Amino acid sequence: MVMMNSFLLGSIGVQNWTYILVGITFTLYIGIAIWSRAGSTKEFYVAGGGVSPLANGMATAADWMSAASFISMAGIISFSGYDGAVYLMGWTGGYVLLALLLAPYLRKFGKFTVPDFIGDRYYSNAARLVGVICALIVSFTYVAGQMRGVGLVFSRFLEVDINTGVIIGMIIVLFYAVLGGMKGITYTQVAQYCVLIFAFMVPAIFISIQMTGNPVPQLGFGAQLADGSGTYLLDKLDGLSTALGFAEYTEGSKSLVDVFAITLALMVGTAGLPHVIVRFFTVKRVKDARKSAGIALLLIVILYTTAPAVAVFARTNMIETVSNQPYANMPEWFKKWETTGLITFTDKNNDGLIQYVANEQVNELTVDNDIMVLANPEIAKLPDWVIALVAAGALAAALSTAAGLLLVISASVSHDLIKKIINPKISDKNELIAARLAAVVAVCVAGYFGINPPGFVAATVALAFGLAAASFFPAIILGIFYKKMNKEGAISGMIIGILSMLFYMTKFKFGWFGGGTKADWWLGISPEGFGTIAMLLNFIVSIVIMKFTPAPPQAVQDLVENIRIPSNAGEATH
Amino acid sequence: MKNKAKSYWKENIRYVLVLMFIWFIVSFGAGIIFKDLLNEFKLGGFKLGFWFAQQGAMYVFVILIFVYVHLMNKLDKKYGYDE
Numbered sequence: 238m239v240m241m242n243s244f245l246l247g248s249i250g251v252q253n254w255t256y257i258l259v260g261i262t263f264t265l266y267i268g269i270a271i272w273s274r275a276g277s278t279k280e281f282y283v284a285g286g287g288v289s290p291l292a293n294g295m296a297t298a299a300d301w302m303s304a305a306s307f308i309s310m311a312g313i314i315s316f317s318g319y320d321g322a323v324y325l326m327g328w329t330g331g332y333v334l335l336a337l338l339l340a341p342y343l344r345k346f347g348k349f350t351v352p353d354f355i356g357d358r359y360y361s362n363a364a365r366l367v368g369v370i371c372a373l374i375v376s377f378t379y380v381a382g383q384m385r386g387v388g389l390v391f392s393r394f395l396e397v398d399i400n401t402g403v404i405i406g407m408i409i410v411l412f413y414a415v416l417g418g419m420k421g422i423t424y425t426q427v428a429q430y431c432v433l434i435f436a437f438m439v440p441a442i443f444i445s446i447q448m449t450g451n452p453v454p455q456l457g458f459g460a461q462l463a464d465g466s467g468t469y470l471l472d473k474l475d476g477l478s479t480a481l482g483f484a485e486y487t488e489g490s491k492s493l494v495d496v497f498a499i500t501l502a503l504m505v506g507t508a509g510l511p512h513v514i515v516r517f518f519t520v521k522r523v524k525d526a527r528k529s530a531g532i533a534l535l536l537i538v539i540l541y542t543t544a545p546a547v548a549v550f551a552r553t554n555m556i557e558t559v560s561n562q563p564y565a566n567m568p569e570w571f572k573k574w575e576t577t578g579l580i581t582f583t584d585k586n587n588d589g590l591i592q593y594v595a596n597e598q599v600n601e602l603t604v605d606n607d608i609m610v611l612a613n614p615e616i617a618k619l620p621d622w623v624i625a626l627v628a629a630g631a632l633a634a635a636l637s638t639a640a641g642l643l644l645v646i647s648a649s650v651s652h653d654l655i656k657k658i659i660n661p662k663i664s665d666k667n668e669l670i671a672a673r674l675a676a677v678v679a680v681c682v683a684g685y686f687g688i689n690p691p692g693f694v695a696a697t698v699a700l701a702f703g704l705a706a707a708s709f710f711p712a713i714i715l716g717i718f719y720k721k722m723n724k725e726g727a728i729s730g731m732i733i734g735i736l737s738m739l740f741y742m743t744k745f746k747f748g749w750f751g752g753g754t755k756a757d758w759w760l761g762i763s764p765e766g767f768g769t770i771a772m773l774l775n776f777i778v779s780i781v782i783m784k785f786t787p788a789p790p791q792a793v794q795d796l797v798e799n800i801r802i803p804s805n806a807g808e809a810t811h
Numbered sequence: 812m813k814n815k816a817k818s819y820w821k822e823n824i825r826y827v828l829v830l831m832f833i834w835f836i837v838s839f840g841a842g843i844i845f846k847d848l849l850n851e852f853k854l855g856g857f858k859l860g861f862w863f864a865q866q867g868a869m870y871v872f873v874i875l876i877f878v879y880v881h882l883m884n885k886l887d888k889k890y891g892y893d894e
């Protein structure tokens with residue numbers, strides 16, 4: 238009976254299952270795009286402004302959870318143990334800042350983009366331009382990684398060339414982002430959230446039951462093993478890790494000050510990312526903005542609390558499968574991922590066994606972060622359709638984020654640059670054409686970076702958060718909570734913040750300005766955590782400069798008083 | 812009118828400060844600064860500090876936002892700013 242079963246299901250195969258599931262989901266996205274085309278700039282930029290809090294919460298969650306959250310994060314946690322908490326807390330805690338300090342006021346302000354707020358609040362096109370440049374840098378660095386993620390998933394699961402994968406992804410995104418604008422993106426993201434969360438949870442629940450008998454992964458990784466030994470899973474993993482010379486899994490190895498700085502930089506960076514902020518412009522009332530931030534975080538936390546459980550399951554399973562086992566007996570998935578170069582094995586002592594230990598001299602196995610989620614269902618011997626589901630989920634995560642970023646890029650160009658700075662007389666119809674053209678160009682640039690990834694992609698993702706933390710966050714917070722903040726202060730703060738962030742990143746990541754090693758880090762803070770320092774610099778510079786320059790005009794101070802009151806939010810306008 | 816807006820803003824700021832304090836305590840406090848201390852205690856198979864860092868802080872974040880939503884909806888009503 239068991240053989241019969243596996244024969245029937247096995248006959249379809251992982252690859253065909255992947256074609257089926259990816260085909261169905263892509264058809265769904267395109268169908269939604271056709272149904273929800275944008276007819277005006279308002280629909281294109283903010284989906285007409287009438288999105289319900291639930292739909293906006295789901296769209297925000299999908300927008301936020303990228304290929305990095307879906308594919309890489311659990312893997313990174315798997316290899317770094319406790320230290321992985323910087324991503325878990327950093328990428329969720331920012332939503333508290335958004336809900337309490339930013340979203341309601343930006344919604345009340347009622348414009349289309351983040352540079353719009355910066356430009357109007359600081360009554361200056363110079364401030365607006367600085368905002369546009371920051372938005373473009375942040376969004377482009379981010380989107381390149383997404384297109385790469387799309388290409389990788391296609392190449393691994395459908396065995397097409399990575400470049401073909403990137404091009405297929407480009408065409409899909411082009412179709413619904415250009416046609417539907419924010420309106421199309423919002424409703425495809427709702428569908429994409431459903432696909433990605435289902436795809437992430439199903440294997441996690443399966444494995445949790447397998448290992449601990451508990452169907453809730455969040456509880457399973459703190460439970461006892463299902464083998465009846467009475468040992469807690471985490472105790473076992475701590476034991477396995479230390480036996481191989483790694484740090485205890487639940488302890489980690491980063492310094493306290495660095496963990497603190499990275500977590501804060503990621504939180505503040507999250508709250509300053511334009512593609513996240515702009516989602517709160519799409520709801521009807523101020524109270525909807527608060528509520529949809531809560532719903533978004535709830536939906537994100539479902540995945541984010543599961544990821545550390547997946548990390549523990551995968552790590553334990555992997556160590557048990559490979560450590561000191563004969564290379565010849567490795568299961569099929571091991572060989573398959575070896576051909577992609579993401580697992581490498583060199584038998585240094587020629588004993589035919591795999592030595593997987595912390596000591597670099599003796600260690601014979603390297604495993605890439607990214608395969609922990611992608612290979613996890615195979616390692617746990619789950620059915621083919623679950624493996625295929627993970628591919629569809631990873632694509633949903635990458636495409637939804639890419640589309641959100643592309644929209645920010647196109648709005649920055651057509652609205653902030655063309656409409657607000659270059660040609661204020663442009664008609665709504667022409668602005669819409671400009672927005673669509675900008676989106677097409679942006680997709681092509683993103684695709685180019687996906688096919689020819691600059692070597693620094695991984696480094697620049699951290700840079701994107703650092704930049705957002707160093708530039709937008711202080712400018713927006715001061716704009717809302719400090720009525721007297723003026724353009725001189727805000728502009729110099731943003732410029733100093735960005736430049737110091739760029740300086741530190743390029744110095745320690747690319748070796749510019751004399752380079753340096755870990756020992757040279759200021760206060761022991763890594764480039765990933767430096768966004769915290771750059772943000773503080775921004776705040777200090779803004780306030781000091783403000784003290785020596787004229788106060789903002791009365792009209793601007795009245796505007797600030799007005800955005801603090803939630804009623805009469807009205808509709809988003811030019 | 813002006814005074815009404817001012818006292819609305821004051822109450823709002825008070826809520827924000829209290830909630831941000833809790834936000835800081837569960838994440839940077841329990842999950843990072845006092846992690847080693849809390850790891851002396853266990854919650855099932857979890858060391859407590861580790862649990863806060865990889866689970867607990869995130870649950871509290873969600874609760875904080877919904878508490879704020881609830882408080883502000885009430886405050887908006889009290890001042891007649893709701894719609």
